[in-house]
Amino acid sequence: MAKRQARFTPQDLEGDPRLRDESPSLWDDRLGDVARGLLTSAVRCFASNGYHATTTRDISTGAGLSSAALYVHFPSKELVLFEIVRVSHERALGYVQGSSIDTARGAAERLRALVSRYTAWHALHHVAARVAQYELSGLTAEHYDEVRQLRHRTNQIFRAAVAGGVKDGAFPPVDVDRVVRAMLSLSIDLIRWYRLDGSDSPEQLGDFYADLALRMVSSPESRPGAERRGTAPQLSSAIATTR
Amino acid sequence: MAKRQARFTPQDLEGDPRLRDESPSLWDDRLGDVARGLLTSAVRCFASNGYHATTTRDISTGAGLSSAALYVHFPSKELVLFEIVRVSHERALGYVQGSSIDTARGAAERLRALVSRYTAWHALHHVAARVAQYELSGLTAEHYDEVRQLRHRTNQIFRAAVAGGVKDGAFPPVDVDRVVRAMLSLSIDLIRWYRLDGSDSPEQLGDFYADLALRMVSSPESRPGAERRGTAPQLSSAIATTR
DNA sequence: GTCTATATCCTGATAGAC
DNA sequence: GTCTATCAGGATATAGAC
Numbered sequence: 001m002a003k004r005q006a007r008f009t010p011q012d013l014e015g016d017p018r019l020r021d022e023s024p025s026l027w028d029d030r031l032g033d034v035a036r037g038l039l040t041s042a043v044r045c046f047a048s049n050g051y052h053a054t055t056t057r058d059i060s061t062g063a064g065l066s067s068a069a070l071y072v073h074f075p076s077k078e079l080v081l082f083e084i085v086r087v088s089h090e091r092a093l094g095y096v097q098g099s100s101i102d103t104a105r106g107a108a109e110r111l112r113a114l115v116s117r118y119t120a121w122h123a124l125h126h127v128a129a130r131v132a133q134y135e136l137s138g139l140t141a142e143h144y145d146e147v148r149q150l151r152h153r154t155n156q157i158f159r160a161a162v163a164g165g166v167k168d169g170a171f172p173p174v175d176v177d178r179v180v181r182a183m184l185s186l187s188i189d190l191i192r193w194y195r196l197d198g199s200d201s202p203e204q205l206g207d208f209y210a211d212l213a214l215r216m217v218s219s220p221e222s223r224p225g226a227e228r229r230g231t232a233p234q235l236s237s238a239i240a241t242t243r
Numbered sequence: 244m245a246k247r248q249a250r251f252t253p254q255d256l257e258g259d260p261r262l263r264d265e266s267p268s269l270w271d272d273r274l275g276d277v278a279r280g281l282l283t284s285a286v287r288c289f290a291s292n293g294y295h296a297t298t299t300r301d302i303s304t305g306a307g308l309s310s311a312a313l314y315v316h317f318p319s320k321e322l323v324l325f326e327i328v329r330v331s332h333e334r335a336l337g338y339v340q341g342s343s344i345d346t347a348r349g350a351a352e353r354l355r356a357l358v359s360r361y362t363a364w365h366a367l368h369h370v371a372a373r374v375a376q377y378e379l380s381g382l383t384a385e386h387y388d389e390v391r392q393l394r395h396r397t398n399q400i401f402r403a404a405v406a407g408g409v410k411d412g413a414f415p416p417v418d419v420d421r422v423v424r425a426m427l428s429l430s431i432d433l434i435r436w437y438r439l440d441g442s443d444s445p446e447q448l449g450d451f452y453a454d455l456a457l458r459m460v461s462s463p464e465s466r467p468g469a470e471r472r473g474t475a476p477q478l479s480s481a482i483a484t485t486r
Numbered sequence: 487g488t489c490t491a492t493a494t495c496c497t498g499a500t501a502g503a504c
Numbered sequence: 505g506t507c508t509a510t511c512a513g514g515a516t517a518t519a520g521a522c
Contacts, residue, residue, distance in 0.1 A: 007380075034487085050380050052295030056516065069488055071517065133435070134377050137250075137293050175451075178443070181436065182429055182455055189428035192376070200421070208418075212425055215458040277505085299498060312506055314499065 007053055010062030013044040020196045023128035026087050035073040037063040042080050047130045051081055051138035081135060082143045088125065088132035089150040095121045096157055107165030108214060114161050115213040116206035118154075119187040123202035126194045133188060158183060162217065171217040183213045250296055253305030256287040263439045266371035269330050278316040280306040285323050290373045294324055294381035324378060325386045331368065331375035332393040338364045339400055350408030351457060357404050358456040359449035361397075362430040366445035369437045376431060401426060405460065414460040426456045 013019055023043045027036040041062030045054040056077050057067040074080045096118050104110040122129045136144060158180045165171035186209045200208070256262055266286045270279040284305030288297040299320050300310040317323045339361050347353035365372050379387060401423045408414035429452045443451070 048380065050293060050295055050378075052293055053380065055514085065487095066489055067516095068490080068518080072487055077516070135293075137291065137296065178448075178451055181433075182452065185429050185432035185435075186425055188435075189432040190424075192428075192431075193424065205421075208421055209425065212459055215461065215463075216455055218458065298496085308505095309507055310498090311500080311508080315505055320498065 007049045008045075010041060010045065010058050013048055013062065016044075016048075017197050018195050019044050019047065019127050021127040022124045026091050026125065026128060028083075028087065032073070034063070034065070034069075038065070038070060038073055039080065039084060043084055043128050043131055046081065046084070046135055047127045051131075051135040078138065078140060078143070081131070081138050082140075084128060085132045085136065085139065085147055086143075086150075088128050089147055089154070091125070092118070092121050092129070092132075093150055093154050093157075096154065107161070107168060107170035108217075111161045111165060111213060111217070112210040114158065115183055115187060116203075116210035118158075118184075118206075119190065119209045120202035120206035122187055122191055123194050123196075123200075123205050126191045126196075129188075129191045133191060155180065155184065165217060172219050174217050179216050182216060186212060250292045251288075253284065253288065253301050256291055256305065259287075259291075260440050261438050262287050262290065262370050264370040265367045269334050269368065269371060271326075271330065275316070277306070277308070277312075281308070281313060281316055282323065282327060286327055286371050286374055289324065289327070289378055290370045294374075294378040321381065321383060321386070324374070324381050325383075327371060328375045328379065328382065328390055329386075329393075331371050332390055332397075334368070335361070335364050335372070335375075336393055336397045336400075339397065350404070350411060350413035351460075354404045354408060354456060354460070355453040357401065358426055358430060359446075359453035361401075361427075361449075362433065362452045363445035363449035365430055365434055366437050366439075366443075366448050369434045369439070372431075372434045376434060398423065398427065408460060415462050417460050422459050425459060429455060 021043075024036065024040045027039050031039075038059060042054070042059045045058045045062060049058075055067075056070050059077075059080065060067045060070045070077075070080070074083070096114055098117065101110060101113045101117065104113050132147075136147065139147065159176055162171065162174065162176050162179055162183075166173055166176065190205065194205070196202075264286075267279065267283045270282050274282075281302060285297070285302045288301045288305060292301075298310075299313050302320075302323065303310045303313045313320075313323070317326070339357055341360060344353060344356040344360065347356050375390075379390065382390065402419055405414065405417065405422055405426075406419050409416055409419065433448065437448070439445075
């Protein structure tokens with residue numbers, strides 16, 4: 001049969017409200033208008049159909065060009081993907097290094113600003129972030145490793161924020177690794193379902209998730225059902241139980 | 244240049260500790276041993292390289308067969324994917340419909356069991372779940388719609404658990420939709436990073452996330468920094484602010 | 487820089503022997 | 505049911521005119 005996989009064409013994607021995001025604002029200023037248009041088209045295609053299901057024709061025609069034109073601006077399809085993934089991770093990292101976080105007064109305010117901003121960033125750029133998070137297998141090993149380093153630096157910022165609060169007594173002695181993973185999951189997983197025309201603006205969702213993050217590092221009083229299991233699972237009992 | 248995309252071959256994937264999971268236990272009993280072996284091979288390939296980057300040769304040779312043998316057991320590559328995605332969603336749904344949840348005494352215990360089980364299921368089957376969550380764009384429109392219905396039923400179970408607790412006063416009047424999305428994000432996003440040979444067993448992680456879920460529906464007392472912003476963002480102020 | 491045309495390789499699926 | 509061999513189409517990337 002070999003019938004063509006049902007996909008969304010660049011025309012389908014044009015103007016789809018689910019794909020509205022702020023990715024055009026991400027691209028490097030040193031790139032020309034045409035190159036940035038190609039990246040924006042590629043983000044839509046990759047996010048909707050996946051990197052491998054997207055052809056270089058899809059990307060080019062989505063930007064109003066013929067298929068060969070792409071290679072004037074990028075040396076390969078993989079480097080189009082890498083540019084999107086790299087810039088997304090760099091921008092997200094830069095956003096949580098912003099001054100409003102470093103100058104926050106206490107550990108709680110600092111963590112609140114961090115989670116709020118990281119969440120809002122992913123909401124605002126949810127389409128590009130979908131590519132940056134879910135299409136990593138399309139990268140070469142070398143490019144994947146560069147991205148891994150950027151991710152690590154972001155994670156370290158969250159770790160420092162939680163560990164710092166534990167150290168100065170603002171938070172109880174939580175399991176930092178587990179709590180940080182949970183916070184990152186909240187901020188990142190929203191890219192699976194978020195829409196800019198939904199009921200929450202990026203900032204509203206950021207505030208909401210920042211509140212949930214602070215609950216993760218609160219003392220375990222007054223929680224329904226808490227009396228049943230004793231104190232919260234703060235420190236991981238990493239003694240190998242039967243698996 | 245047209246150089247071949249660097250991918251993991253079925254031989255690379257064989258025995259990779261990151262890909263250890265319990266997916267072989269998912270497949271339909273009515274399928275033969277060979278068909279189930281093909282599904283297990285396909286899960287590894289799809290999870291590592293993505294659906295479109297995986298060739299039917301990869302799947303077959305990963306199961307110790309030649310490329311044409313696949314078509315004796317499945318009519319197309321897309322139906323291999325659909326079988327994996329469908330079964331995964333059905334099993335996850337069945338698991339949270341288990342009796343230990345329905346017979347739980349109060350809303351808090353019920354929610355705890357629900358989140359704990361849903362989390363543990365995704366940890367135990369994290370490789371198959373990765374395919375079920377991240378490779379949906381490979382499905383035909385019809386098959387995608389079937390999956391969407393299964394997801395909806397699962398979401399309704401979570402909604403009922405939270406809304407029920409709010410109704411009988413066990414939980415404060417939280418924003419059910421936002422809280423449920425956050426809980427699902429915790430349980431699902433772990434498939435991006437979870438490993439069975441990591442420090443947490445599926446059950447340990449389930450207990451931890453169940454505790455975090457209960458904190459999401461607790462009264463907003465004794466949280467660090469809570470005094471700054473007044474009461475928690477319980478009910479969404481969905482009045483359209485400037486976007 | 488953009489186009490049309492095309493080279494080269496690879497993929498999903500099938501044919502037919504055993 | 506599994507194999508080898510192969511078809512038909514589609515992919516990335518390039519060549520060369522304008």
